[in-house]
Amino acid sequence: MKKPTIRTNRKSGLIPIFASLLLISGFTVVAQEAAVAPAPAAEAAPAEPSIEDRLADIEAYMNNGARVTEAGSSKVAGPGPGHNAWQMTSSALVLFMTLPGLALFYGGLVRKKNVLSVLAQCLGCAGLVTILWWLCGYSLAFGAGNSIIGDFQYAFLNGVKPGNVGAGYHWISDSMWAIFQLTFAIITPALIIGAIAERMKFISVLVFVAIWMFVVYFPFAHMVWATTGLMCGPLNPEAGIKAIDFAGGTVVHMTSGWSALVLCIILGKRKGYGKEPMSPHSMVLCMVGTGMLWVGWYGFNAGSALGADAIASNAFATTTLAAAVAGFVWAVLEWITRGKPSVLGFCSGIVAGLVVITPACGFVTANSAVIMGIIAGIVPFFAVAYLKKILGYDDALDTFGIHGVGGTLGAILTGVFADPGTNSVVAGLKEGLLMEQFKAVGLTIVWSVVATAVIAYIVKFTVGLRPSAETEETGLDLIEHGESGYEH
DSSP states (O other): OHHHHHHHHHHHHHHHHHHHHHHHHHHHHHHHHHHHHHOOHHHHHHHOOOOOHHHHHHHHTTTTTOSSSOOTTTTTOOHHHHHHHHHHHHHHHHIIIIIIIHHHHHHSSSSSHHHHHHHHHHHHHHHHHHHHIIIHHHHHHHHOOOSSOSSSSTTGGTTTTTTTTTTSOTSSBBBHHHHHHHHHHHHHHHHHHHHHOOOTOHHHHHHHHHHHIIOOOOOHHHHSTTTTTTTTTTOTTOOOOOOOOSSSSIIIHHHHHHHHHHHHHHHHHTTTTTTTTOOOOOOOHHHHHHHHHHHHHHHHHGGGSSSHHHHHHHHHHHHHHHHHHHHHHHHHHHHHHHHSSSSHHHHHHHHHHHHHTTTTTTTHHHHHHHHHHHHHHHHHHHIIIIHHHHOOOOOOOOOOIIIIHHHHHHHHHHHOOOOTTTOOOTTTTTHHHHHHHHHHHHHHHHHHHHHHHHHHHHHHHHTOOOHHHHHHHHHHHHHHHHHSSOOO
């Protein structure tokens, strides 16, 4: 009986052994196959772009157009060096317009006891607006939102990365687009300072600007330049007003100019206005500031092409022509009406020409720019020389006469002279464009005037608008900033 028992035990003992060997060998084969087989991720990897696709991407970069291949597979994904470099340069130029360009232009026009107050207000705008832009301003201006205002998807610049493209245009960094637009946001409220120079408290300026950015600037930047904007004719097929604005005629100059008019009226005239001389204390500073504004304006206008292409070149050329012609015409008008062409006249005319051409610079021909320059030298001149006296408001440094009137004029003339041959964007919008420009102008004026009046009275009844009569008499430099611009 032991023998069968022994056989039975051996047989039953071999079965588990063979089973174990089969399992081990099975796992080994599976492991080997897994090691040899390609990973699923590798199978899902995008195919390498063909030579033709890669050449097409290079052509797209050279022409500042959309790349052909998907961004993930393109060999030239991300910002294009040349176009992005021009955008960085343009951003620096637009900031240069405010600091030191506008600061010196305005600083030279005020009396020497208030020169530092103007510089401080420009510096204050730069710092305050930058903080607001980072916080949520960029998002409110360029987030999807609705047709009037954006949303908070880019708050704290969330998702705005230097290696990404597309937020602004095909070949510029999303970060660079955000900073380029920041420089526009900085100079716009700083322009308002010219109308209320020498008679508004520093704290009041800051409070006003902070509220104004949310109520006026961010909505208009969105309406005019965002893809979902109410007045963005080139980018939004559903836009209620199919207007065009290349570099900020409505967004920058009209909003600041018309707001400046309302604010200076509510604020009241300077102490002694019309009774004592209030001549510029340094036309040298004013002329230097004008030159800086003109140079910086190339970033403002040509930079708005969002690449170093033919449209940028056209904007560069038309900006030069309009500015030079307007400056000359203004000075000639002074020569005729007052007997002498002044440096202030040249400076004012140059800035007026720059303002008028701004919304049109990427849409019009060189000849149209010359005509616009002539008109820019005439209409704002009469607004500054005669309209201000007739209506009796104290626009200290002629912000409304140049930016309000000039910006309005430029927006309208854009509808007259925009040429499909210069920019293909115009082709689908030319019919009825002038009426659309009038609609955009009307909305901008009404919104800016009403909003500014409300904000001004809020500031007046909270922190107050004006310093004491004694402070105004002594000068804002010493009393508000504890410094003097000059030793003597």
